[in-house]
Amino acid sequence: MNVHATTHDELAAEMGDSFDTNAMAQESTLLNPRFYTTDFDEMDRIDVSPVREEWDILIAQMKSDPNKGHFKKTADWDEVDWDGMDPKLKRELVDFLVSSCTAEFSGCVLYKEMKRRGNNKDICELFNYMARDEARHAGFINDALREAGVAVNLGFLTKAKKYTYFRPKFIYYATYISEKIGYARYITIYRHLEQNPEKRFHPIFKWFKEWCNDEFSHGEAFALLMRTDPKLTQSFTNKLWIKFFLTAVFATMYVRDHARPEFHKALGVDIDWYDQEVFRKTGEIAKQVFPMELDIDHPAWMPTLKKIERAFRKMEAAEKQGGVGGKLAKWSAMASAGMGFARLYVMPVKKSTPPASVRLEPAY
Amino acid sequence: MSLFTRKVEQVPCTVEVSHRFEALHAHVRFNDGSTIEPGDEVLVQGPPVLAGWGEVITEDRTAVITRANALERLWTRLTGDFEVMELCEFSFSEEITL
Numbered sequence: 001m002n003v004h005a006t007t008h009d010e011l012a013a014e015m016g017d018s019f020d021t022n023a024m025a026q027e028s029t030l031l032n033p034r035f036y037t038t039d040f041d042e043m044d045r046i047d048v049s050p051v052r053e054e055w056d057i058l059i060a061q062m063k064s065d066p067n068k069g070h071f072k073k074t075a076d077w078d079e080v081d082w083d084g085m086d087p088k089l090k091r092e093l094v095d096f097l098v099s100s101c102t103a104e105f106s107g108c109v110l111y112k113e114m115k116r117r118g119n120n121k122d123i124c125e126l127f128n129y130m131a132r133d134e135a136r137h138a139g140f141i142n143d144a145l146r147e148a149g150v151a152v153n154l155g156f157l158t159k160a161k162k163y164t165y166f167r168p169k170f171i172y173y174a175t176y177i178s179e180k181i182g183y184a185r186y187i188t189i190y191r192h193l194e195q196n197p198e199k200r201f202h203p204i205f206k207w208f209k210e211w212c213n214d215e216f217s218h219g220e221a222f223a224l225l226m227r228t229d230p231k232l233t234q235s236f237t238n239k240l241w242i243k244f245f246l247t248a249v250f251a252t253m254y255v256r257d258h259a260r261p262e263f264h265k266a267l268g269v270d271i272d273w274y275d276q277e278v279f280r281k282t283g284e285i286a287k288q289v290f291p292m293e294l295d296i297d298h299p300a301w302m303p304t305l306k307k308i309e310r311a312f313r314k315m316e317a318a319e320k321q322g323g324v325g326g327k328l329a330k331w332s333a334m335a336s337a338g339m340g341f342a343r344l345y346v347m348p349v350k351k352s353t354p355p356a357s358v359r360l361e362p363a364y
Numbered sequence: 365m366s367l368f369t370r371k372v373e374q375v376p377c378t379v380e381v382s383h384r385f386e387a388l389h390a391h392v393r394f395n396d397g398s399t400i401e402p403g404d405e406v407l408v409q410g411p412p413v414l415a416g417w418g419e420v421i422t423e424d425r426t427a428v429i430t431r432a433n434a435l436e437r438l439w440t441r442l443t444g445d446f447e448v449m450e451l452c453e454f455s456f457s458e459e460i461t462l
Contacts, residue, residue: 031390034447037402071386101388108389138388146417154390155412160430165402203391209391301447335417 028151029098031108035163040117042168047124051224054359055122058220062129070210071140077203082148085201092263093202101152106179108134126221126250126346133214144204169232173220173245175343177286179219181249184281186212186363192269198213199268216362223289227358228301232288247344250279254305255312272302288360292349304343311337367434373398377427379408383415392427403432403440 082090108131115127116307142152166174175187190208193200200206233242257264257271265270276296283293295301311333317330365371376395382388392408400406407428415421432440 035400035406037400037404057396105388109391112389112391132387135382135387135389139382139385142383142388145383152388154381154383154388155414157379157381157390158408158410158412160407161405162405163400163402164442164447166447167445170445210366225365268382 011071027149028147028153030047030153030156031102031105032156032159033102033109035116035161036110036113036166037163038114038166038168038171040114043114043118046120046123046148046225046228048224048228050359051227054357055224056226056246058359059122059125059129062126062217062221065129065132065209067133067136067214070207071136073143076206080202081257086262086266089201089262090148092260094145094150095203095262096149096263097141097145097148098152099180100205101138101145103140103178104134104138107131108138110171110175110344112245122341130218130221133218133248136357137211137214140207141204144202150234150296162185167240169241170245172226172232173242176219176222176289177245177282178250178283179215179222181253181282182215183212183234183276183362184285184364185218185253186215187362188274188277189267191364192267192274196268199266201266213362220359221284223358223360233291235315239291243292243294243349244345246283246286246290247341249284250275250296251305251308251341251344255309258309267300275305276302285360288358289354290352291354292351295347295350298347300343300347304340308340308344310341365431365434365437370433371427371431372432373429375427376384377408377425378422379425380420380422381415382399382420384418384420394427395424398429401437404437404441405430405432417459421462433451 028224073183085093089285111131118124118127145152186208189205190212193205232238253274257275257335261271264274279294279296283296285292314333315330315337318326320326321329323347370381375398378393379391379393380393381390390413392406394400407430409428413421413423413425
């Protein structure tokens with residue numbers, strides 16, 4: 001997903017009277033989500049009977065909407081001193097909020113599409129609740145952005161949109177990991193700030209605890225979906241895919257987090273420590289359905305991640321440099337990142353056997 | 365479906381954009397039940413639908429669907445999967461140095 005900055009004046013001109021002047025927006029960000037299709041017939045064929053009991057409990061919990069009242073600004077939402085904030089930190093905080101908002105928004109678009117196109121009552125109901133949660137999260141983050149003077153522009157619908165395609169099983173793997181890793185990220189920050197309240201430089205972190213429970217239960221739903229068909233987690237090829245997605249998501253997160261040094265410094269968090277902690281929690285949780293865990297304590301794990309991160313920096317520098325020299329440097333950096341990823345991918349995993357009952361409760 | 369040429373269709377659609385505290389979302393629904401297949405391109409006609417803060421806008425519009433040809437459909441099916449990573453909160457921005 002790409003976010004393109006449009007100028008403030010452009011947006012104001014387009015929107016006329018309805019332009020959000022109260023937000024005092026100094027900049028605007030055009031959300032530009034991708035649109036998705038998948039094999040809807042295959043999704044219609046999903047039969048949740050093998051996990052019916054656990055499925056009904058989870059759906060009932062989502063239906064009861066335990067977080068309905070949570071995403072409201074209360075007295076706990078203290079004033080943020082945006083003007084007094086170090087500009088670098090502000091930039092990274094805004095980037096964090098925009099990327100979180102965009103991810104929630106994309107999730108909402110994807111889930112809504114699945115709900116709309118599907119004919120399977122169980123599946124449609126699930127995606128309906130998940131779309132509701134994601135839209136709510138996006139709205140909450142958007143409000144925090146308004147305070148920071150950033151207006152989110154939803155005008156993307158009138159720009160040409162190409163629909164991309166994900167195989168259903170890839171949606172399960174990727175969204176399962178993304179929901180569970182989202183839970184691990186939020187709860188790790190929340191627990192850290194419980195211990196170090198003076199580092200809480202924005203009130204949104206106070207909302208992370210209940211927030212991440214939504215992520216957790218979305219992950220649970222995908223875990224149950226994967227349990228309806230043993231092949232999804234047990235066949236030789238699918239095990240390779242699972243390993244691929246785990247490795248790719250972990251490596252991406254490592255590179256991305258290192259792009260926000262000021263943000264993590266302000267939280268008082270060492271990025272390497274934080275990422276390992278998040279990988280550990282995610283890996284532990286994912287054993288509920290995946291028959292393996294990546295060996296993040298392998299002696300080559302961290303050095304290889306660092307190598308990939310350096311390669312990405314070089315790639316970017318080379319792109320800025322431009323010309324033939326830049327091209328060559330970029331290719332060389334890409335090769336280096338690719339080799340790093342391949343190294344991570346061939347690292348032996350820790351095999352495990354998922355428990356008979358798949359369901360977990362948030363425990364961190 | 366042709367191998368190389370693209371078919372263009374005009375279909376009525378309903379656009380809903382919510383820009384509220386409770387929910388931020390934007391959806392397009394095709395009123396005649398048209399469905400989108402991999403690689404198709406959709407363009408909603410008219411000026412941008414821009415909801416101000418606190419607004420929900422529902423509008424009837426026309427969408428132009430440019431159907432992918434067989435080659436594009438195949439290509440999207442083969443390669444689309446790798447874009448799935450953008451669903452993660454930490455993976456959309458293209459810049460490494462902010």
